Amino acid sequence: DTGVSQDPRHKITKRGQNVTFRCDPISEHNRLYWYRQTLGQGPEFLTYFQNEAQLEKSRLLSDRFSAERPKGSFSTLEIQRTEQGDSAMYLCASSSGELYSIEVGTHGNKLFFGSGTQLSVL
Amino acid sequence: GNSVTQMEGPVTLSEEAFLTINCTYTATGYPSLFWYVQYPGEGLQLLLKATKADDKGSNKGFEATYRKETTSFHLEKGSVQVSDSAVYFCALTAEVRWIQGAQKLVFGQGTRLTINP
Numbered sequence: 660d661t662g663v664s665q666d667p668r669h670k671i672t673k674r675g676q677n678v679t680f681r682c683d684p685i686s687e688h689n690r691l692y693w694y695r696q697t698l699g700q701g702p703e704f705l706t707y708f709q710n711e712a713q714l715e716k717s718r719l720l721s722d723r724f725s726a727e728r729p730k731g732s733f734s735t736l737e738i739q740r741t742e743q744g745d746s747a748m749y750l751c752a753s754s755s756g757e758l759y760s761i762e763v764g765t766h767g768n769k770l771f772f773g774s775g776t777q778l779s780v781l
Numbered sequence: 782g783n784s785v786t787q788m789e790g791p792v793t794l795s796e797e798a799f800l801t802i803n804c805t806y807t808a809t810g811y812p813s814l815f816w817y818v819q820y821p822g823e824g825l826q827l828l829l830k831a832t833k834a835d836d837k838g839s840n841k842g843f844e845a846t847y848r849k850e851t852t853s854f855h856l857e858k859g860s861v862q863v864s865d866s867a868v869y870f871c872a873l874t875a876e877v878r879w880i881q882g883a884q885k886l887v888f889g890q891g892t893r894l895t896i897n898p
Contacts, residue, residue: 663824692884701785701870701888702825715885750825754884770884772824 661685663773665751671779672741679737680776684753691734692770693726694750695719702750708734741780748775783808783875787889794861795897802856802892804845804871812873814838814847814854815886819868828856828869863896 664683672678684691689710694702705724706716710731720726723741728734738745752772788803806812816828816838829838834849843858854871871889 690884694886700890701872702886703888704885707885752825769827770825770886772826774822774824 663751663753663771665749665773665776667776668774669777669779671781673781674741674743676741677737677739678741678778679735680749680751680778682734682736682751682773684733684751685755685771686732688753688755688771689731690754691728692752692754693734693736694752696748696750696775697746705736738778741778743780746778746780748777750775783812783873783887785871785873785887785889787869787871787892789890789892791893791895793895793897796863797860798896800856800858800861800865800894802869802871802894804854804856804889806852806854806871806873808852808873808875808887810875812875814845815872815874816843816845816854816856817870817872817888819870819891821867825870861894861896863898866894866896868893 666681670678692707693705695705696702703719704717705720706726708728711728723739726736750772752770754770784807786805813832815830817825818828819825828843829840829845831838831847834847837844837846843856845854845856847854868891870891872886874884874886
């Protein structure tokens, strides 16, 4: 399987605990994104990396959240001192950042999403 | 700010029925518009896109036309199948030159579609 993979698929934790999620993008993709999706809502942008550099962070990403992509390959998203409001699906996506293509079905700048990590904070 | 409003679901249709899922947007500048689909247990997948006014995106029998005058990007399919059952998300990115910028997509809330045989 050469798609975007995320681990774990599900995580249940108690309030106040720290959790870490991992994302492995498609290997040749240099851009990696994190989104968060709460029940009944669409995904919301959190942050993105170009190679190992974190270039933008949403205001949704409080100080308790930190994301890394140390070698420009996989990425981790850590949430410290979890709160019940952190319960959501955390989605990772990657793209090649190469030349724009208008054709759906070719890579170009198309985003490829993983299946997500479902976090439940009790 | 930029936002997307989708027709509320869930939507339930019979096989071979005509489908429309409404999507309207608010954005500064000249956004690119997308429809993503999420099948049960799978990640979001790009279904189609349009990058300028009057463009029509199409894929797998689905179509959507970028209407700047009505700020809309409604999704249509002439004859739906059971396999089309999924959650559909309308989205935009307002990056002026998104080939170089990040794809900070703004999503609608999603519309769950169920097709009965």
